[in-house]
Amino acid sequence: MSTPRPTTHPFPVPNDGGLQAVLPAARSGHACRPLHGVAKSRTIEAAARQPLPPFTLMQRAGQASARLALAIAPHAEQVWIAAGPGNNGGDGLEAAMHLHRAGKATTVSLLADPQRLPTDAQTALARARAAGVPIVEQGLPPEQPARHALAVDAVLGLGSSRAPQGRLAEAVARLRQWPGPVLALDLPTGLDADTGQPLGGEAGTCVRADHTLSLLTLKPGLFTGQGRDFCGAVWFDDLGIAADEEPDAWLTTDAASLMPRRAHAHHKGSFGDVLVLAGAPGMTGAALLASRAALHAGAGRVYASPLDEEFPQHDGLMPELMFRTPAAADAMDWSRLTVVCGCGGGEPVRQVLPRALGDSARLVLDADALNALAADSALRRQLQARRARGQTTVLTPHPLEAARLLRCSAADVQAGRIEAAQELVRQDGCVVVLKGSGSVVAAPGQVPAVNASGNAALATAGTGDVLAGWLGGLWAQGLDGFDAARLAVWTHGAAADRWLQDEDGTAPQRGPLTASQLLEALARAAATG
Numbered sequence: 001m002s003t004p005r006p007t008t009h010p011f012p013v014p015n016d017g018g019l020q021a022v023l024p025a026a027r028s029g030h031a032c033r034p035l036h037g038v039a040k041s042r043t044i045e046a047a048a049r050q051p052l053p054p055f056t057l058m059q060r061a062g063q064a065s066a067r068l069a070l071a072i073a074p075h076a077e078q079v080w081i082a083a084g085p086g087n088n089g090g091d092g093l094e095a096a097m098h099l100h101r102a103g104k105a106t107t108v109s110l111l112a113d114p115q116r117l118p119t120d121a122q123t124a125l126a127r128a129r130a131a132g133v134p135i136v137e138q139g140l141p142p143e144q145p146a147r148h149a150l151a152v153d154a155v156l157g158l159g160s161s162r163a164p165q166g167r168l169a170e171a172v173a174r175l176r177q178w179p180g181p182v183l184a185l186d187l188p189t190g191l192d193a194d195t196g197q198p199l200g201g202e203a204g205t206c207v208r209a210d211h212t213l214s215l216l217t218l219k220p221g222l223f224t225g226q227g228r229d230f231c232g233a234v235w236f237d238d239l240g241i242a243a244d245e246e247p248d249a250w251l252t253t254d255a256a257s258l259m260p261r262r263a264h265a266h267h268k269g270s271f272g273d274v275l276v277l278a279g280a281p282g283m284t285g286a287a288l289l290a291s292r293a294a295l296h297a298g299a300g301r302v303y304a305s306p307l308d309e310e311f312p313q314h315d316g317l318m319p320e321l322m323f324r325t326p327a328a329a330d331a332m333d334w335s336r337l338t339v340v341c342g343c344g345g346g347e348p349v350r351q352v353l354p355r356a357l358g359d360s361a362r363l364v365l366d367a368d369a370l371n372a373l374a375a376d377s378a379l380r381r382q383l384q385a386r387r388a389r390g391q392t393t394v395l396t397p398h399p400l401e402a403a404r405l406l407r408c409s410a411a412d413v414q415a416g417r418i419e420a421a422q423e424l425v426r427q428d429g430c431v432v433v434l435k436g437s438g439s440v441v442a443a444p445g446q447v448p449a450v451n452a453s454g455n456a457a458l459a460t461a462g463t464g465d466v467l468a469g470w471l472g473g474l475w476a477q478g479l480d481g482f483d484a485a486r487l488a489v490w491t492h493g494a495a496a497d498r499w500l501q502d503e504d505g506t507a508p509q510r511g512p513l514t515a516s517q518l519l520e521a522l523a524r525a526a527a528t529g
Contacts, residue, residue, distance in 0.1 A: 062094020092154025342369025
């Protein structure tokens with residue numbers, strides 16, 4: 001995706017990397033981007049300040065912020081900047097100076113005591129005043145701003161640990177009601193940079209931005225939890241600083257390079273076999289969706305064994321699926337199979353889980369298989385023993401299923417999605433795919449990955465069954481479990497992203513994406529590369 005750059009502006013590009021679009025992430029060329037939480041971002045910032053003259057980082061941040069403001073709202077004649085009591089407010093003041101010099105009618109509401117601002121923010125305030133920027137202390141903008149006026153949220157940044165109060169909360173309320181575009185600097189005020197949840201748990205205390213410019217580092221909370229809803233389009237400027245700290249997570253923006261290669265001399269035996277154990281009575285559609293997905297993912301052979309023994313042993317839409325009765329499936333050698341277990345499994349899944357846990361070389365556990373593990377300590381111990389035997393397991397819980405496994409609430413899981421996924425890894429020694437907005441993929445010895453693709457069109461019955469089968473089909477072809485999970489989650493979400501676009505890739509569609517439609521979209525993507 002090309003970065004919009006205004007044709008005229010009165011200040012230079014801050015660094016060679018410059019402003020970059022992160023989301024939407026249309027094949028930016030960056031397959032993964034490092035995510036640093038609050039603690040590591042502070043460490044990076046402290047190290048960056050040492051060799052630089054004072055005020056350098058804030059000067060770069062102000063330049064980058066003004067440049068993006070000009071790019072996203074080139075025709076906005078009025079700009080209102082809400083500047084808070086910390087360095088985030090200083091970034092806004094520095095941006096105000098540049099926007100004022102660019103000819104924009106810029107007004108700053110300084111929501112702080114000028115004498116108590118940090119040193120760099122005081123410098124930015126002095127520069128803005130010297131440039132003639134109108135600054136109203138403790139004041140908010142008129143009730144009826146111009147329809148297309150731009151608002152810049154520079155109220156609270158990385159240092160926030162609680163929901164905005166008092167005048168700051170009033171500024172948030174005004175920003176939420178703003179009729180024109182809203183640009184948040186570093187992160188929307190009120191959003192937890194680590195978790196992507198509103199501070200204090202109240203969505204109304206968080207700014208809902210159209211654009212967010214993350215400065216110096218990308219923060220995990222921008223991409224998981226509720227972060228995507230509050231941040232809008234995410235942009236990034238590293239301010240010319242190379243971050244040496246190991247990331248807290250990696251953002252997966254493109255995993256296509258992980259797709260298994262198909263050599264000319266390969267045959268169906270080269271791509272592995274998948275056995276799908278799913279589909280209790282009344283839920284056999286889940287078994288079909290998972291099995292079809294495994295075939296479309298490229299597995300050499302897919303065996304479907306519905307847990308409903310009365311289900312017909314054929315698929316009229318995909319006759320290449322090979323069906324096995326439970327007895328026939330039990331007679332197979334599971335040590336050479338990738339087994340997908342639990343989709344729509346109901347109570348009958350408990351009968352096949354002990355064998356799956358004991359013998360499967362590669363095992364994907366979804367839905368009712370996860371619920372059975374949460375309810376049965378003997379099965380849970382059997383799961384935990386697999387890693388020592390060199391058997392790999394991928395768990396694919398949604399937040400409520402993860403909560404049952406962790407013996408907490410779904411709200412607790414959502415309050416710290418990356419940590420919840422890592423805790424499941426610690427407990428069970430498995431690869432974990434915690435589904436949801438910004439799905440988290442975690443594994444033993446790996447830095448977690450947060451997935452950038454996908455949207456709410458996936459919020460329909462059966463799309464999780466498609467993911468489980470798709471993952472199993474990819475994994476059977478020789479990938480390790482962590483890579484197979486990252487690839488499956490990214491391609492699954494990317495298919496939903498394409499669904500929201502017309503053929504020319506511009507105009508969004510409306511309406512949900514059914515599991516069958518998702519399966520068709522994945523099949524087309526696999527066929528075309």
